Amino acid sequence: MLKVRTLFLVCFAILQIGLFAQGRGKAVWFPATSASEYIQLDTLINDVIDTTDFTIEWWMKGEPMSGDPGIIANKNWSSGNNPGFIVARTGAQTIKVNARFTGGSRFDLNGVSVPGLENDWLHMAVVFDRRSTHPDVKVYVNGVIADSASLSGKAPTGAMSANYPIAVGQDGTGAYRYKYKGALDEVRIWNAVQTQNDIRANMCKVLSGTESGLLAAYSFDEGAGTQISDLSGTYSAELKNNPQWMDSRAPIGDVAVQTYPASWAGQTLSYTSTAHGDFSLSNFSGNPVGAHLYFINDTVADSTGINALKANNGYFGVFVVDSGALTYDYSYDYTAFTKAMAAENGIDLYQRMLSDASWSLGGAAKNITSHDFAATDSVGREFVIGNFTSSCLAPGAGTAINLTFNSAELSWTSGGASTWDIEFGASGFTQGNGTSILGVTSNPYTLNGLQPATAYDFYVRDNCGSLGTSVWVGPFTFTTSVAPACPAPSNLTLNNVGFSHAEISWTTGGSNLWNVEYGPVGYTPGTGTKIDSVFSNPYSISGLTPATSYDVYIQDTCNFVNTSSWVGPVSFTTVVDNRDRGPGMALTIANSGYAHAFGGKRSAGSLNLPDSTITLEAWFKPRSFGKWKSIISFIQDNGSFERGFDLETRNSNKFGFTIKGANSSKLTYMETTSSFDPNKWYHIAGVYDGDTMKIYVNGVLENTSNSQSGKIDYEDSWLSIGSYKDDNEDYSVDGVIDEIRIWNTARSQEDIRAYMCQKLQGTESGLVTYYNFNTGEDTIIT
Structure with missing residues (x-):
């Protein structure tokens, strides 16, 4: 019986001879235009590595350039004496490292040799060992020490x-006159010394983000937009001036193994999927x-040149750090590859040089007894196992199990494909x-959203795929439960x-979705205003008419499976709308409660x-009256730690104004x-110049004081209306509050008198905060 075609891909990359595996995901390319494309990392990274050991890693493929552009840096590269560090290109096959720390002179590691810098994808690592008894800087190329000082x-x-955030593809300013040109991928920063073994263990695989000592890691696999996520979830990054996304060719896998033996005699390297x-x-x-494997x-x-290629969801790659003429044997044992085994008599091995655009039949020997392909090679290649079946076979009998009132688990015997249509x-x-569902990739497959007690x-x-589709098989019948x-x-x-x-x-009766219906008192259910799929409890019905009586009912939906009976009515009457009467509304606080600005505890600057x-x-x-009962406050008064301001009541039926100056x-x-x-009613004003x-x-004017001077001294707190609130105190005022105003000027007595008995527009010069409380309801004050 003919079987569906399948494939398996193997990728080789031979370092220092210009041949590399396809790689995974995306990378970023810097075209080196006048716009100075670069990537800016989170500024907080500088704080973490400021005085400690750190390691920076990346994959790169440079292109011809001029000058000494920065690859990664947090300093102004107009002078090597400026604080911070930089790794910069200095030639077609050289880089340099420069740094200057507080209290010391500049450091330069010049002329680091990097063969193939403008031809190949290379892995780079720079290690700043600052706290050991013999501090130094080491540069690794493809896991091999290239230079140190x-x-x-x-x-x-x-x-x-450092006065600048870390930039990738530029110096810290993002505007250095020489531009980096080329591609970069997998930038990683560690707040620790990475040893040579550490570097080799991780360079050809993607990290999880939770590795010990890892500060930030950027895989660049977003492929679109300007925001780049950090695998550790802490320090995001941003593309500046439009560097370009590209398919990565760096040899990086989801898992990897490696060996750097003292002797290659009898040495092997293998990985099993x-x-x-x-x-x-x-x-x-x-x-x-x-x-590395x-x-x-x-x-x-890319399957150009492969006849009837069937999609495959995994492949291997080999990255060899080579020091000269190289040969090696490779073997692919496909015994565990179910689809290859099912079509074993027809499969053959396609291959291509990594520089080729299309595939051709290769010369690897297939052994049906041992179920493998094997050959000797000396260059990097990619290899695909293809199945030459010429038709798409139909699946076998289908069935439905695990039936519920709204779902069924469907299963069938595949004709050989790994994708199906239902x-x-x-x-x-x-x-x-x-109803068609195309491109199903799981067998069994669960249908959801079915109707109860219904035959299907x-x-x-x-x-x-490229072989087309088989004939439809069915019908297979099932009935959902009640x-x-x-x-x-x-x-x-x-x-x-x-x-x-x-x-x-x-x-609730057990649901998390409900229907609400309301209408005038005495209305007939079913004729009112219905609100379906309410998902919050409590729920606020809005858009009601003032001074009007209503009935309201509630019903469980059981998440659209069924509905309960209606419960109700509960009757209520909306209050009279007084917003357009007299001077407006005010806020009443009776020794408990308060209002505060959105976000709770915040900085004064925000x-x-x-x-x-x-x-x-x-x-x-x-x-x-009573002391420490604020009308408006932004204060911290915790023992000897005192900051902020307030306007409050005091003992003996007095009012008070409080502030802390920097001096x-x-x-x-x-x-x-x-x-x-x-x-x-009293109008109260506190002024500080x-x-x-x-x-x-x-x-x-009731009182003056010259006990404070300098700028206002703040600490994060709550901008609280009606309460003296800080980290350990919350004293609510007892009274009615209206027309709260905060100005960034010291208002004169004439200014205060001119405006105290009139409402403001909100656009007056110097006015930074204004609450007139005329919303009249809800918990939001604008």
Whole structure:
């Protein structure tokens, strides 16, 4: 019986003779235009490696260039005496390393030889061993030490004090006159010394991001956009000035093994893929330095020249660090490769030189007894096992198991393909008019979203890619089970009501989706306004009419499987809308609760709070007085640690203004000289001009103080309305608050009097924060 064609790919890369494996994923290419393309890494990386050991790795393939462009750096390369480090190209086959640390002179490692820099993909690693008893810098090329130099006498543990983030493809400024040209991939930064063994163990495989000592790793596999993720999940990066995405040719796999033996006599290297078989190397000659064997869990992209190629989801690659003329034996044992074994009589081995655009039949010998291909070679090649079956066979009988009220698990016997098409519909449907699912890659396959207690038919066919598709096989019939009962919700409760909204909550019957219906009191269910698929509990009904009575009902959906009975009604009446009456609305706080700016605890800078001069204003109607009860505050008062400002009530029926200047050691709590009656409205203003504090009540100056000076001293806190809130205190005011205003100027008495009894537009000069509380409901104040 003829079988579906299948394939297996093996990739070879021979270092230092210009031949490399296809590689995995994407890389970034820098065309070296006048735009100065580069990649900027997170600035926080500098903080971590500032005074400690670190290692930088990358794969690169350079192109002809001029000058000494930066490959990776965090310094201004206009002078080697500037702080920071750089690795730069200096010629067709040379690079240099320069660094300067605080307290030391510049360090230069010049003329590092990198053969093949403009021909081949090369792995580079630069290790800054700064804290050992013999500090030095080492440069590795393809896992082999290329050069090193001592850091003794260069203050190696001194801070780099870099003024720029790390840039890839440029110097730290991103604007150095010479541009790097070429491709880069797999940039990694370690906050530790990576030994030669460490480098060799990881250079030909992708990292997980959790490796010990790994600070950041960028695989560049996004392939689009300007944002690059860090495999460690901490330090993202960004493409600048449009460097280009490209397919990577670097020899990097998902897993890898390697060997650098002292003697190659009897040496072998092998890796076994459970699904794809075993690939091995042996009988090395010519004294290569080392060899890497890696496995890529991906499909082959280019099949030009291969007859009826069948997709394969994995291939091997070989990377040999070669020191001279090289020969080696390779063997691919495909015993574990199910599809190859099924079509063994027809398979043959295609091959191509890595510089070729198309494939041709190769000369490797196939042994059906031992189920392998074997040959001797001296150059890098790629190898594909192909099946020459000329038709796509139909699958065998299908069945459905694990039936539920809304799903069925379908299975069948494949005709040899690994991809299939399914069509299904109500029992008796005409094939061709059902629901099609193309390109299914799992067998069994689970159908979801079916109707309860319903009979279905399904058909299946093999999809053989370039061979076409088989005939449809079926129908195979199954019936879903009856849907379980849907329990009704309970305890429908009204939480709060505004003039245009009402919040309800309930106890679910077991669902996490519900339907809500509401209408005028006494309406007939089914004729009201229905809101389907509500997923939040509590839920706020919006768009209601003020001063109107409503009924509301709730229903469980059981996640669209079934619906429960309706529960209700609960009746309510919206409140009167007073927003257009009198001066507007205000905020009442009765010794508990407060409002704060979005985001909770934040920095003063993120809230645009004034830094040198400030005016705080509020209208306030106290019901009682007491110290440390803020009308508006941004404060930290924790023992001897005091920062920020507030406008508050004080004991003895007084008001207070508090602030901390940069030239003072603690807050000044300044009180009014007068006492005031409760249950009356007062306009209160606190003013600080960098030298003098003033507090006004109803436009009258009550007190002044010169105990503070300098810029306002802040620490992260809450911009709180109605509470004296810091890390360990929360004292709510007792009264009604209106018209909170914060200005970045020291307002004069005339300014305060001119505006205190009128609403603002919000665009006045110097006004940075303004709350008039006229939203009148909800929890959001604008």
